Amino acid sequence: MNHLVRQGALAAEPVPASSTRQDTSAPAAFPTGAAPTTPAPAESLTAREQAVFTLLRANPGRLYTRADILERVWGLEFSGDERVVDAYVNRIRRKLEGGDGTRIETVRGAGYRCVPPAGSERTAWPHRSQLPAEAMHLLELVSAYGAEASPAAILQVVMDNMGSVPGLDGAALLRLPTHGAPEVLAAAGAPPAHWPGAITDSPAVWIAAGGTPDLLTLRSPAGAPVPALLLPVTAAGAGLALAFTGQPGAEWDAGVQASLSSAARLIGGSLTRALDVQADRQAHQLLLEQVRVLEDRALKARQDSGALLTLTHLLEDARSVPDILNVSLPVLAELAGTDACAAWFPQASGPASAALHRTGLPVNTPADQDGGAGDQAESGVLTVEIGEQTLRLRPFGTRTPGSPDPAGPREASLLLPAAARCVALALTQATLLRALERSALTDEYTGLGNRQAFLADLHAEVAFAARHGARFAVTLVDLGNIRYLNATSGYAGGNDLISRLARTLRTVTRAEDRAYRLNGATFALLLRFPPPEPAGHAAQDQAVRGWQDRLGAALTHLKQGAPVPLDLQTSLVVCPEDAASTSELLRMALDHLSPFQFSAALPEADGHPSPLPRTRPA
Template identity: 70%
Template sequence: MNHSVRQEEPTASPASVTPTPPVPAPPGIPAGAGAAETGSLTAREQAVFDLLRVNPGRLYTRAEILERVWGLEFSGDERVVDAYVNRIRRKLEGAGGDAPLIETVRGAGYRCAPGVGGGRRAWPHLSQLPAEAQELLSLVSAYGSEASPGAILQVLLDNMGRVPNLSRAALLNVTPPVPEVLAAAGTVDGRDGPTLHVPLPAQPGVTVAFTGLPGAEWDAGTRAYLRGAARLVGGSLLRALDLQAERRAYQRLREQVQVLEDRALRSRQDSAALLSLTHLLEGARGVPDILNVSLPVLAELAGTDACAAWFPHAGGPPGVAVHRTGLPLGMPDPDRFTPDVPGPDTPGVLSVEIGEQTLRLLPFSVADAPAPPVTGQEASALLPAAARCVALALSQATLLRALERSALTDEYTGLGNRQAFLADLHAEVAFAARHGARFAVTLVDLGNIRYLNATAGYAGGNDLISRLARTLRAVTRAEDRAYRLNGATFALLLRFPSQEGAPEAAGDPAVRGWQERLGGALSHLRRGAPVPLDLHTSLVVCPEDAAGTSDLFRLALDRLSPAQWPDQPPEQQPEQPHAPTPATVRPPLNPGLNDGDGE
């Protein structure tokens, strides 16, 4: 700022400076006022003063003065205008001037006083107006462009002291069927007093209405005075009314822009949430895991605190509710939510089809949530798309689970098949090695299955195999597992408690208890069979007998021997149900053999 001023007035020797002729005093200013004290104006000062005096009474902001005098390329401080105005005042007004040539409107800018410049175009008869009117004009003008219609009316009321019992001034629009109050000042009394309407010629249908207290009487002179005062401030009122309408329109525009920005931000957030949901679903395995990672995202898209999910059909997975923070919650209040009652038309319930099943989703809000409740947020348009993504992930998980069950389950008995047995045996060996646990492998083989097929038919053989599978399933505990390795050979994995000293199998109470339980079940099966059964069993304990998958399986095959029954001594061997023939001698069972007997 100071640099531009110094460039304009460089110091030089008196010989090199051409004297600037004195500027003629403006009309209304005594010639030579202040000239002896401050000297003539510079070119930039003259430009600023000419801009202000061309339109006396017009308010110029600092930015407008900089744009018109300094140009658009100016990038300095706006306060340079203040310095130039102060120098112009010192040079032209002098110490003995009366009213200032350039008026300052606080917070707005500068303007030349009416009557300064080329003629008295702003108020040609200002000197002929009464003192009260001149004071009223000065007070109204002091508000500048920031005045509201109500503030101008209040100034008008405050300076109408000669009107008796004047209580209210209002700006009315009488065009509609019912008059509309655009602005008002003063007090409102329920009782009616004298009223005077002064139409404003510049705006048809708009009037200034003066209201007096009840009982007041206004003569013709008072009414003329009110009409003159209303017309004096009419232009300011209309200008302030236009500015007020512009501010309101601007505010509405700002609000609309804010709404659009909020929607754009919400769209970006929802898109990010949907993208995050797809990544979470890629790493989820199984129905519970999918619901735990997807329900918080669905609650966020729905604009609620939590989301519940359930399968309405009988026997489906249990319902689950998760807060948007990821914490599990109880299902909603039974009074407003029952898993079997809400249908697809229930408000707030989303229904998605998963194959032949239906999943219901219910976003809801809770008062005792672990985080502040979400309020004032609408559901996202992406919520149905997110629900479909969850349904697709659940469908894939369900199909994958069905394929796994089909690949690892024996179709005829419902037990695990050979692949499931080998996978679980490998996992048990790793678990025992890591944690020092113990488990046992038991094989049960029906040796004369071919004889049974030949005598009782394949239907009778299949029936005995099914009964043997049910017997083994009934004799195992919840942590034990049973498998069908091939046509007539079954395997069981049994977890035993750890014991110190690795006792022999004969002295292990867990082993003895299992042998007694299995022997009793097989004895019951044998007594109810239509033909004699040639059952062989074996037992191998890990890690006492072997510690590897192949060693355990091979040793269990080698130890296959006729089953011992509870009602016979251990040293007594059971009688053969029939003489061994080539059709009934069973070949050794290899790990890769599947003879398919009984099918």
């Protein structure tokens, strides 16, 4: 298929009529003004061949790829095989044999470039023979540097190869503004650090007019006269000038000025190209830095968003305040760019509720981070409102002052306030849930557990006893004549007796025991007993008797201090001896409610009748 495309492209090429007129529309072979000794035989080249040859010859030494040639000669609409360029180059080579010596060189795998005939570079400088030897050598050195040389390196070449100039001390490339002092773009040797602002009356006009070389006289720091020659860099067209300065006391005649002017003309184009390359490199480096900064920010944003997402997932499973702080403080420290984070909840003036490292390990809060009143307005402290309470979150570093951080300074994430609000919301929900549970499981009047709390705890105790062989007792206490008391003493008097009974039961229960108000004037107690002993139940029986004694004494004291007679009924059921299920324990406790036998004093020895009715299994 490629062969057919090449044939079609060659066949489509028009063959112009023979003519002795040379093509004058083609640009000069060399931009310096030199023309080849023998022009190309335009009458032997087609229009397309002439365009290819003109493109290559206009920039000798420049490498063109096949794609470049196709785009410049055939145009962007060409959709054939790029190998057609090879056929055209081969035809141009055959037709140019024996011409001016210009040849087209193939760079394998890259493209083509035009190589001027030997000696043609001398025609580019018609006055080359009149240049000093130093200038000719300078031209060769500067040309050898190519586009990779910096302006300072080119000026240093000038300084190293202008030995015939007496007292040459420095060279500088200046940018001349319309007003103000010149800007030193590059320098070599020892030029003055600052140039006077009024070097010329109008620098812009001076440059635009070609700039007649001006020999200036500056002053050294010691006050000695210093010669300085200011020369325009006309190739730049951007207000650039080349300045040479001599040593204090040096005198430059017309010959020295001519030599320096020739050097300036020789290196003007190289300085301009080097300046452009340097600007491109700086712009490229700046662009790379900006891209690197944006990439770092994007990476940090992804990490921060991932940390925030992880925090939301962790908060979903956390139910209590300690759990929420344990999962959130390490994430907050990471988002804040610090090592650890502390939380003060609910009182900001007290000790920290928790302080955790980014790894999740607990750390000590520093002395200057104790949350005292003196640093309430310290930057970096996050204050969030949780209902009527205030939570303070403070990220801090755990490294000792002055020790370097191997990770370097870290910037706080913009998502830190959002993360703090998520933590505050989770804590608010946990606080409200705990308050709701407390209100749902607590009797509002007495502060004891209600019927729901009693049933839930009774189920748990039954399951625990069945698994571990433990024993516990259920005691019911009922004030049977509460309606009579309400009728005779009023509801205020009845409620007062219920409150006194609740306080009495609370005083006789131990830390592991729990008291509940089931309804009206009916109360229940869950009592844990020691684990059974292999030798027998002596310890358990002693515990039961001890509880009966304490409760009997308390109820007797309550009856004696009551303003009206009390009809108290009690029962005692032991699990698993009397019953082993929740329903059976409740049924037996209710069935065995019987009047409480008041006694004037506590029983003093074993064998006394128990004031609490006790059921026995059949």
